[in-house]
Amino acid sequence: MAIVLHKIIDTDTEFAIWKIEEPAELLYSKLQLDQSEKEVYETLSKGKRELHWLSSRVLLRTLINTPDFIKTGLDEHHKPYLVNFPHHFSLSHSFDYAAVMISKSKKVGIDIELVKDKILRIADKFLTPEELSFIDPKQTVKHLYACWAAKEALYKLFGKKGVSLKDDILLQPFTFDVNGTIGASILNNNCNTDFEISYLQFDGYMIAHVCSENT
Known part of the structure; x- marks a missing residue:
């Protein structure tokens, strides 16, 4: 798994595309998940859906570049947000790629x-x-x-x-x-x-x- 495209939009904002090549077990080992996230993970069907979920979160951790636990939540519209980091973020995935965009000052998609x-x-x-x-x-x-x-x-x-x-x-x-x-x-x-x-x-x-x- 490797970043194949990385673009800096401004000093606070960037996105990256990651090609999904590793097995689920290796991706899982790169994450820190709390109990609620583990329960969500267990509901995922094996295959692309599982790999997309894991790889997008590994890429998010890579862009934020932190060893700390990343806690996510859902707002009243069920839009995900980061509880313990200032970044706005957006995730996407399709077949062999995962995409993540983050910003400390702007909403992103x-x-x-x-x-x-x-x-x-x-x-x-x-x-x-x-x-x-x-x-x-x-x-x-x-x-x-x-x-x-x-x-x-x-x-x-x-x-x-x-x-x-x-x-x-x-x-x-x-x-x-x-x-x-x-x-x-x-x-x-x-x-x-x-x-x-x-x-x-x-x-x-x-x-x-x-x-x-x-x-």
């Missing part, structure tokens, strides 16, 4: 998705007709994944219940490239902040990340 043609069947489930109208017909699948990952990342940053990817998160038109930014806004919960979401292609995956001091 990250998403990683394996690019597959299946997205063509569900595009209208998360994009409005206006958003679908700016999708590049020559790069439809990748363009759609940039949109999907961007909305997922912003959803994680916002972290409140009752937000629909299609109806409440609006993307501004953008021309797809191998990496770029997407303007976005959230249309409910009295959120008046505009967001800039960054995205990039990586090894057959699409990654999107966003951070904001105001939500």
Whole structure:
């Protein structure tokens, strides 16, 4: 297991992507878990779900770079937070990779998705007709994944219940490239902040990340 991509956003904010190559037993040995976390772990099915859960938490520990126990909790919207560290954080995983973003001063959101043609069947489930109208017909699948990952990342940053990817998160038109930014806004919960979401292609995956001091 190794970090294959690490990006510093600013002095407080960074994200990393880790390729999952170790067995579950080795990942488990790198963690400190309390009884409640051990109970959650025991409910996980063996295989990818188990590896994703373990690897994302190993990567979180690696980025925070601490030997101390990391205590997590859930807020009233069931968004996870760190009890004994100042960092905001966001986790994501897809097939062979785990992604983690942290910041000491900003809320964050990250998403990683394996690019597959299946997205063509569900595009209208998360994009409005206006958003679908700016999708590049020559790069439809990748363009759609940039949109999907961007909305997922912003959803994680916002972290409140009752937000629909299609109806409440609006993307501004953008021309797809191998990496770029997407303007976005959230249309409910009295959120008046505009967001800039960054995205990039990586090894057959699409990654999107966003951070904001105001939500």
